[in-house]
Amino acid sequence: MAAIELAGVTKRYGDVTALHDLDLQVQSGEIYGFLGPNGAGKSTTIDILLDFVRPTSGTAEVLGYDAHEDSLAIRQRIGVLPEGFHVYERLTARQHLQFAIESKDADDDPDALLERVGIPDAADRKAGGFSKGMQQRLALAIALVGDPDLLILDEPSTGLDPNGAREMRDIITEEADRGATVFFSSHILEQVEAVCDRVGILQAGELVAEDTIRGLRDAAGTGSTLTVTVDELTPGVVEAVEDVPGVTSVDTDRDVLTVTTEGASKTDVLDAVEAAGGEVVDFATREASLDDVFAAYTNDRDDEVSA
């Protein structure tokens, strides 16, 4: 069953089309990373799911409910960390959580929630004095109230230090292990890479790619990079490597070969070096990062658009 389903969703603000005929499905129980550059339409998509804005056309369903008609039923079962939220400066963290707990008619312990998000000592401090990171943690604690079936997190790492970001990832993983679906947008790719089952890349209001990270790598053709150090680099060695099927480029620097491959195994490259008379001193492989994949999709798209 789909936890989130968008079908043909278009959203226009005057002359600007924020989302264009967007189709998206997030399956129950998965962690879905929603990527895209600033202004791609990620927050607009989430705002539609939360009924903060309404689509110009198309339908949006969350947990099988219509996002507009059944918005209350949806919000009873989801936890949200919205983008651009603001705390009540004069209320304490505990009072914020009590409000969320009363709102959902839940029985969570505010202290336990604050402990879980890493700010146990902030319970009785006014939220106006919190750093951005602490406010973000408080918002996450609010989102966790009532053990939601679906967590929607809009840029959850904003304002968090590396430790905070890691703790956020841990909580996301724990929630998924509990059986919750997690849908989160981010432009911090290592966050997404670390936890997501599937990733969608949004660009200029359109979903330009959607797959597992492995699948995206393969489809983007970003391949992997093999760095080979040889005792003596000869033109014959370079030629032999270039002839290996699947090798897309070969760069040289003194005795180091940098080989970009798509599908070619590293042993084929090493065998070619040795067959050409080279002696391999050292080698290392680097798989394309999600950064590379993301750049491949978004830059390609930019090129298409500008063309």
Next chain:
Amino acid sequence: MTWPVVARRDLRALRADNSLLVYGGFFAVLAAVLAYNSTRGGLTPLPATLALLFLFAVPLTASTLTHEAVPSGVATGRVRVTLSLPHSRSSFLAGAGAARLSATLLGVVAAIVVATAVYALRGAPVPVVRALAVLALGALLAAAVVAATLALTARLSSTTVAAAATYGFVLLAFFWPVALNLAEVVLAGWGIQAGGVGELVVASPVYAYANALTVVGVDSIATTGSVPDGVGALVLFAWTVVAFALAARGFDGVEL
């Protein structure tokens, strides 16, 4: 409806930023001064003293407390926290309005307690039932002004524009007879004889309140025309219901 949860949260926030203390103190001090002056020399009855205080203080307090509730929430994103939880937009509005109404009523109650104490200490009569009737009508006036302010500001995200709209409305409510007379003159200039302009005075929440007070024997402000005594109470009720409905409709269409 989950508006009581929102109202409790907003009341906590109003208490935390000392609004309750400030406005309660404002009413109490004004009531003490007015009551003291009213019991010197020629005695002004307690209900009339309270009515005069509420006539000015209630619209100003209710509108001041309410005018930023929606625009500030939208501009800062606080409304997103509330509406990401299971609250409808109308519950958000009702809760925000109820909290501001409660804060205003706290001031009204403080005024009555202080004024009654001053009257009692100075040996002046304290007609409890009539004082409570003035309290009830003051509450109705507060509800009407809160609802009207919500209706004016429900689609706004600028607190400056909200303040201008709100205080413009309050000013118009006080100078409503002047506005009507001006309209009558302008229409006459175009050869149109407007009938029933006098009766329209009671359409202003302030003059509706004054009209309603006549039922409890307080006739501090003359409402011209031939509007029966007590109609003002119905007008205030209508303001409350219609303005809140308009506010809910307006806020429902806002993209947050």
